[in-house]
Amino acid sequence: MRYVTRGALVAAALLGLYGCTTTGTVDSDFPDPVVNKIPLKVGLRYSPEFREYIYRDQIPGEPGWVVIMGSANTTMFDNVVGGMFEETMALDGSGPPTDNVADVDAIIEPELESYEFAIPTEWGTSNFTVWITYRMKMYRPDGTLIASWPVRAYGESRFQFFNKDESLADATTMAIRDAGAYLSLYFDEEPRIREWLREEAAPAVAKRRRARGPVKRR
Amino acid sequence: MTRLAIVALCALLGSGCMTATIEQSRHTLTGVGDGESIVILARSYYNGNNTEGKFIDCIDEQLAKGKRPMTVLADEEFRDAFYPWFEPRTAPKTPADLPALLAVPAIVERINETGLRYIVWVEGSTEALEGGGNISCSVGPGGGGCFGLMWWEKDSDYEASVWDLREVASAGQVAADVNGMSIMPAVVIPVPLIAPTQTTACKRLAEQLKLFLYAGVG
Numbered sequence: 511m512r513y514v515t516r517g518a519l520v521a522a523a524l525l526g527l528y529g530c531t532t533t534g535t536v537d538s539d540f541p542d543p544v545v546n547k548i549p550l551k552v553g554l555r556y557s558p559e560f561r562e563y564i565y566r567d568q569i570p571g572e573p574g575w576v577v578i579m580g581s582a583n584t585t586m587f588d589n590v591v592g593g594m595f596e597e598t599m600a601l602d603g604s605g606p607p608t609d610n611v612a613d614v615d616a617i618i619e620p621e622l623e624s625y626e627f628a629i630p631t632e633w634g635t636s637n638f639t640v641w642i643t644y645r646m647k648m649y650r651p652d653g654t655l656i657a658s659w660p661v662r663a664y665g666e667s668r669f670q671f672f673n674k675d676e677s678l679a680d681a682t683t684m685a686i687r688d689a690g691a692y693l694s695l696y697f698d699e700e701p702r703i704r705e706w707l708r709e710e711a712a713p714a715v716a717k718r719r720r721a722r723g724p725v726k727r728r
Numbered sequence: 729m730t731r732l733a734i735v736a737l738c739a740l741l742g743s744g745c746m747t748a749t750i751e752q753s754r755h756t757l758t759g760v761g762d763g764e765s766i767v768i769l770a771r772s773y774y775n776g777n778n779t780e781g782k783f784i785d786c787i788d789e790q791l792a793k794g795k796r797p798m799t800v801l802a803d804e805e806f807r808d809a810f811y812p813w814f815e816p817r818t819a820p821k822t823p824a825d826l827p828a829l830l831a832v833p834a835i836v837e838r839i840n841e842t843g844l845r846y847i848v849w850v851e852g853s854t855e856a857l858e859g860g861g862n863i864s865c866s867v868g869p870g871g872g873g874c875f876g877l878m879w880w881e882k883d884s885d886y887e888a889s890v891w892d893l894r895e896v897a898s899a900g901q902v903a904a905d906v907n908g909m910s911i912m913p914a915v916v917i918p919v920p921l922i923a924p925t926q927t928t929a930c931k932r933l934a935e936q937l938k939l940f941l942y943a944g945v946g
Binding site: 694 | 773774778780781808809810811812813815816817818832833834835838
C-alpha cells in the first residue's frame with residue numbers, strides 16, 4: 511500500500527511538472543500577398559531544422575515554454591514567395607547549391623536566426639510580445655550568393671490567463687505575418703537585390719515579359 | 729468625502745455609476761449607398777495602441793444590427809484579403825497614404841469586389857484607474873464570511889477615425905469616453921457591481937458612427 515501511495519505521489523508530481531510547460535502550436539494558415547508579381551522563376555528550399563523548428567525554453571524551477579512553428583514558417587514562405595514571383599519551384603536540400611539548378615532564375619532559402627518572446631508580467635504589459643529574426647539567402651542557379659539579409663519581425667497578442675498557449679501562438683503568428691508582409695513589400699528595396707534585379711536578372715525579366723505579350727489597355 | 733458619497737449612492741442604487749461623453753467632428757459629407765460596406769480596424773500596436781479585439785467585435789455587431797444595419801467586413805478576413813497592406817507594420821497611417829495603396833490594381837479590384845467605402849480606425853482602450861476600500865474575510869468553526877466595501881474606477885476612452893475611400897480623404901472622427909465606478913460591497917458574500925464602461929462605450933460609439941455615416945448626406 512505504501513508503494514502504491516508513493517508511486518501515485520511521484521506520478522502526480524511528474525504530471526504537475528509536465529503541466530507547468532506551456533506548449534503553443536502556431537497556426538499554419540497564411541494568406542497569399544496581393545502584390546505585383548516579379549516576372550521570374552525562383553526555387554525555394556528549406557533545411558530540415560527550419561521545417562521542423564520547435565522553440566524550447568526550460569529553466570529549472572520555472573514553468574517551461576514550447577512553441578511548435580516549423581509548419582507555420584514553411585507555409586508562410588511558400589505563400590509569400592509564391593505570391594511575389596511569377597513562378598516558384600520547391601527544391602530539395604539546403605545550403606548553397608553544389609550543382610547548377612536548371613530552370614530557375616534564383617534560389618531562395620530562409621533560415622530562422624532567432625526567436626524570443628516576453629511574457630506580460632516581465633514587461634508590465636497586457637500582451638505577449640514575440641521577436642523573430644529570419645536570415646534570407648538568395649543564390650544564383652550555380653550556387654553563388656547574391657545576397658544575405660535579415661528580416662526582423664515583431665508580433666503582439668493579448669494575454670489570456672487560462673489560454674497562455676494560445677496567446678503565445680497568436681503573438682508568434684502576428685510576427686510571422688509581419689515577416690511575410692515586410693518581405694513581400696520591401697524585397698526589391700534590399701540594395702543587393704535591387705542591383706541584381708536591375709542588372710543580372712533584367713534579361714530574364716524582359717524575356718518573360720515578351721513571352722507574356724503586350725498588356726491590353728482598356 | 730464626495731467620492732465616498734458617490735460610492736454610497738451607487739451601493740444604494742445597486743449598480744455601477746457611469747458618465748459618457750460623445751464627440752464628433754466632420755470633414756466631408758458621407759452616406760452609405762446600396763452595396764457599400766465598411767470595415768472597423770484597430771490602430772496598429774506599432775503606434776503603441778492597445779485596443780481590445782473584443783471591442784472591435786462589439787462595434788461590428790452593433791453596426792450590423794438594429795435600424796439600418798450596415799454591411800461590415802470582419803477585420804480578420806479583411807486583413808487576409810488585403811494582405812500585406814493592413815498589417816500592424818504596413819497599414820496606412822494617414823489618409824495621405826491612400827493614393828499609394830489605390831495605385832495597386834489588385835487592391836482596387838478587391839475594394840470593388842467587397843464594395844468597401846469606409847475604413848474606420850479605432851484607437852483607445854479600457855483602463856482601471858484608482859480604487860480603494862477594503863474587504864476582510866474570515867473562517868471560523870461556526871462559519872465564515874466577508875465584510876467591507878471596495879470600489880474602483882474604470883475609463884473606456886475610444887476614438888474612431890473614418891476614411892472615405894471614394895473621396896480618398898478623412899471623413900471625420902467620432903469619440904466616446906465612458907467613465908464608471910464599480911463597487912463590491914461584502915456582507916458575508918462579496919457582491920460585485922461592475923460598471924460596464926466598455927460595453928457602453930461600444931454601443932454609444934457604434935450609435936454615433938451610424939448617425940455620422942448615414943446622416944452626413946449632402
